[in-house]
Amino acid sequence: MPDQPTPPVSTVPFPTASWGRRILALFVDWVASTLVVIVFVGLDEYGEPGSPAQLYTLVVFVLEAALFTWLLGGSFGKLLTGLRVVPAAGRGRLSNPLPLLGRQVAIALVIPPLVFRSDGRGLHDLLAGTATVTMDTYRRLTTTGV
Numbered sequence: 001m002p003d004q005p006t007p008p009v010s011t012v013p014f015p016t017a018s019w020g021r022r023i024l025a026l027f028v029d030w031v032a033s034t035l036v037v038i039v040f041v042g043l044d045e046y047g048e049p050g051s052p053a054q055l056y057t058l059v060v061f062v063l064e065a066a067l068f069t070w071l072l073g074g075s076f077g078k079l080l081t082g083l084r085v086v087p088a089a090g091r092g093r094l095s096n097p098l099p100l101l102g103r104q105v106a107i108a109l110v111i112p113p114l115v116f117r118s119d120g121r122g123l124h125d126l127l128a129g130t131a132t133v134t135m136d137t138y139r140r141l142t143t144t145g146v
Contacts, residue, residue: 014090014141016120017083017132019022026107028077058108066104067127070097073138088121088129091141092093 038046046053065075072139073084073094087094094100106124116122121131134140 002022011117011119012090012121012131014131014133017134017137019081019120021081021083021134022078022132025075025077025081028080029061029065029075030057030077032076033057033064036060036064062101062104063106065102066097066127069100069104070094078132083132084135084136084140085130085132086138088125088131090131094130099128100130103130129133 034046034057037053037060041053041056045051065077068075068079069085072079075085085094085100095106103124103133106127111123114122117126119131125131
């Protein structure tokens with residue numbers, strides 16, 4: 001019997017969001033996180049060489065995105081650009097914040113989002129069991145269940 005190709009493992013049965021919108025959402029999140037840090041430490045401190053303020057921006061970015069994704073289904077940037085993070089199964093709720101925190105740490109490492117599957121899910125999504133979708137897809141998933 002000839003070898004048959006194995007089907008892709010854990011592909012999602014719905015379309016995922018484009019990388020362009022995801023990058024725009026990431027940019028919005030980073031700018032918002034930077035502004036939050038500047039409000040707390042001041043522009044002079046933020047711009048000073050050797051200041052830890054840039055590291056604070058990374059911490060704010062990771063925590064904001066993980067918390068908003070857990071509570072609202074997407075980071076500030078994702079929600080503003082019309083994206084949502086959903087369980088890879090397409091239904092249910094993102095009820096556990098720890099995988100979402102791990103997902104954001106992976107995004108902060110930069111490489112995981114750049115390594116992705118044919119279904120549009122990066123290593124960070126595989127780690128957390130999630131997928132990023134448009135609001136239209138999200139609405140369809142919540143009304144039909146996939």
